Amino acid sequence: MNKIFMNQVGYLPGSVKRAVLNFPAEDFRVVDENGDTAYEGKTRHFGNDDISGEDTYVADFTILSEAGSYRLEAGDVKGPEFKVGYACFDKLKRDICKCFYYLRCGDALxxxxxxxxxxxxxxxxxxxxxxxxxxxxxxxxxxxxxxxxxxxxxxxxxxxxxxxxxxxxxxxxxxxxxxxxxxxxxxxxxxxxxxxxxxxxxxxxxxxxxxxxxxxxxxxxxxxxxxxxxxxxxxxxxxxxxxxxxxxxxxxxxxxxxxxxxxxxxxxxxxxxxxxxxxxxxxxxxxxxxxxxxxxxxxxxxxxAEDYSNRYWAACSLYETTSEGCYYQDAMEQKAKLEAFNKVATMKLYQGDVMTCLGWGDDGGLGGLSLILKKEDNALTLAARESFVNEAKRLVANGEKNGFNLCMERKDFIWGSNMELLKYMMVLTVANLINKDEAFEDAIVAGLDYLLGCNSMDVSYVTGNGEKAFKNPHLRPTAVDDIEEPWPGLVSGGPNIGLQDEKAQTIPKDSAAMKCYLDDVACYSLNEITIYWNSPLVFVMAGLK
Known part of the structure; x- marks a missing residue:
């Protein structure tokens, strides 16, 4: 089916703006809410895309900066509505933060x-x-x-x-x-x-x-x-x-x-x-x-598999807060242990540099964030900055391999792939603070575009945000509360080549990574939500310029 994949929420006026088409189209146009043409352009044929399973054509309309509501059209195919403007993400930011309130336990609601x-x-x-x-x-x-x-x-x-x-x-x-x-x-x-x-x-x-x-x-x-x-x-x-x-x-x-x-x-x-x-x-x-x-x-x-990354984060955090040398020495010791462990580890929870991992399974990058905040020049802080910048360069190189400019490879589409992406986007965000680079900024925007609809499932992975936002999270209260729509701002786990639940296994195993997804409440390996899938998106949105 011919489709236009794009961010269904919006774009900041000065940001890169791209859509991806899965069908040949030489020309495209962007129309405003009155149907008038706001921009016309030519597509670029990227070619076959391993992670999406699509033959991709890229429509670039970065030059469009006037605030308003628009749609992109190519031939007789119309894309979803989107907005341009400095306020286009205001609702999204509020929604992803308020999710934590809805998840409160006890007597607090x-x-x-x-x-x-x-x-x-x-x-x-x-x-x-x-x-x-x-x-x-x-x-x-x-x-x-x-x-x-x-x-x-x-x-x-x-x-x-x-x-x-x-x-x-x-x-x-x-x-x-x-x-x-x-x-x-x-x-x-x-x-x-x-x-x-x-x-x-x-x-x-x-x-x-x-x-x-x-x-x-x-x-x-x-x-x-x-x-x-x-x-x-x-x-x-x-x-x-x-x-x-x-x-x-x-x-x-x-x-x-x-x-x-x-x-x-x-x-x-x-x-x-x-x-x-x-x-x-x-x-x-x-x-x-x-x-x-x-x-x-x-x-x-x-x-x-180990606690070195956890102890490293603890030492870095206390060093950043107190400046006491004992924590610096502890951090040096735990860093050495962590790096040695990862040289021989057969199962890794993070595909990139472990010293930039920002998840529950490996905490090395969280320690790195404390060191980067320290704003000193010593062996630990310099290594942390170098790790984040080098990892960001690896991610940019990944994006050059697909038509979506997405910084992921097939092996990144694991359980909670959207968190993998969001961790990468955090790395890119911090690296861009250390060493401002247009390529880092473009990769961040491409990641956000993917989450909000520019993917081969044509779905926004944040409830209530986007014309085709997912609606059936694996979440007990929204499944049984007799309310048609889930509360807004929930981030889905996303496509997962592992297909670990029974419903997910109805997807052909040879499917492209982006297509290993169903918006189904039974799909706990694809469509569950969790607090640490929302939290990195808050970080990324806070840093978005």
Whole structure:
């Protein structure tokens, strides 16, 4: 079928603007909302595209900069409506931030803010400490992690980190308001983003034991059925501590302390106290304490093969916050261990330079962000800058291999491929701060275009944003709440060549990577949502110029 693939939301006036056609067309035109021609141009034939499975033609209309609503036409084929203007992403930014509010666990949702997506208080009971004969623990609050109702320390810490690093690199994001309850602080009210992040930070504090270690997760023993969160009455369990969770919490509490000190000194001091407590536990327990699910339990595991990247991030974060040399030395030691491990690792969670990875499975890049913020010239900070710039160059080279200018290869289309892309876009964003490069900027725009519709599925992977936005996330409340549309701003996991669920396996195995996707609630390996797929998009949008 002949189609025009393009960003269905919009373009900033000065940005690159491209659409991709899967059919021969020499000419194209852009028409305004009155049907008048705003721009005419010639397409460029790129050729067959391995990751999309299309013979691609590129229509470039970068010169179009006047604010307005438009469509692109080629022959008798019409593309989706899109906007040009400095405000074209305002709704998108609000939506992707407010998603965290909708994912709140406990008694925090209010009809005034959630509207038709309100639900009753949930998961308010204390949690049993699995395998220990101790009193149950109050760990209420925080965010539901994904399509299920689990809450996970490493995942939560990384999502918070994306948001807080966005604040550090791009403080104007704090001006964004997205209609959530206000939170008082020393100087009046917290900015909305910091108010929402505090919800998860408060929960993560409850996940820390008195000795500084951190429980890996709190979930029911098995995933809940597709029911509303308040109907999930099964027993909650706190599963064993891990050095992974403890290091991540040390890192993110130190990061948060440096931000919240300008708003609530007592809270910032508490965060730093907890960060140091966690770090002391790590020093007292130098041997890795990894995590595996209890036998018979099937909730999210979040396993990692090592904890060097987690400890590295913790040391870098504390060094950036305190400037104490002991953390610098610890970071040097953990960096060496991480690099040595990755030289022999057979299974890698990240396809690029591990020192630029920004996900829950490898934290090296998060440590790098702290070092880049340090603005010093030493072995660690120089290496961090070099890693980000070199990785960005690799990503740009990937984009030159396909008609979409997408910085991904087939092997990147794994479970949560959209997060892989968003991590890459974070790398490109930071690299462009270090070494401004038009090629980096073009690759960021191409990635955003892909997410918002310029892909061979012709779908926007953010609910409520784009004429053909996906509508059936693998997410329990939106599946059973009898509301036709899911709440806006959810990022789908995206195409996945692994096709790990039964519904996904109806897709031919030899399909092009971009086409390994179904907008179906049953497709947990393709269409689930999670907090750490939204959070990197917040970072990228904060840095978009």
């Amino acid at each position: 209010a009809r005034r803010y959630a509207g038709e997506y309100y639900h009753e208080p949930c998961h308010m009971s204390k949690a049993t400490v699995y395998g220990e004969d101790v009193e149950p623990v109050d760990v209420t609050g925080g965010w539901h992690d994904a399509g299920d109702y689990g809450r996970y320390s490493t995942a939560g810490a990384v999502a918070v980190a994306h948001l807080l690093y966005a604040v550090r690199f791009f403080p104007n994001i704090l001006d964004l308001e997205f209609d959530i309850p206000k939170e008082k602080c020393d100087n009046g009210q917290l900015p909305d983003l910091l108010a929402e992040v505090k919800v998860e930070l408060d929960f993560l504090m409850k996940m820390q034991r008195e000795n500084g270690s951190v429980w890996h997760k709190v979930t029911t023993f098995n995933h809940a059925d597709f029911i509303m969160p308040e109907d999930d009455k099964n027993e909650l369990f706190l599963f064993p501590v891990s050095s992974l969770a403890t290091a991540d919490i040390a890192a993110v509490f130190a990061l948060a302390s440096g931000i919240y000190k300008d708003y609530d000194k007592a809270y910032a001091d508490k965060l730093m106290e907890r960060a140091l407590l966690a770090y002391d536990w790590l020093r007292e327990n130098p041997k890795e304490v990894l995590f595996r699910n209890a036998e018979g339990s099937n909730t999210g595991e979040y396993p990692e």
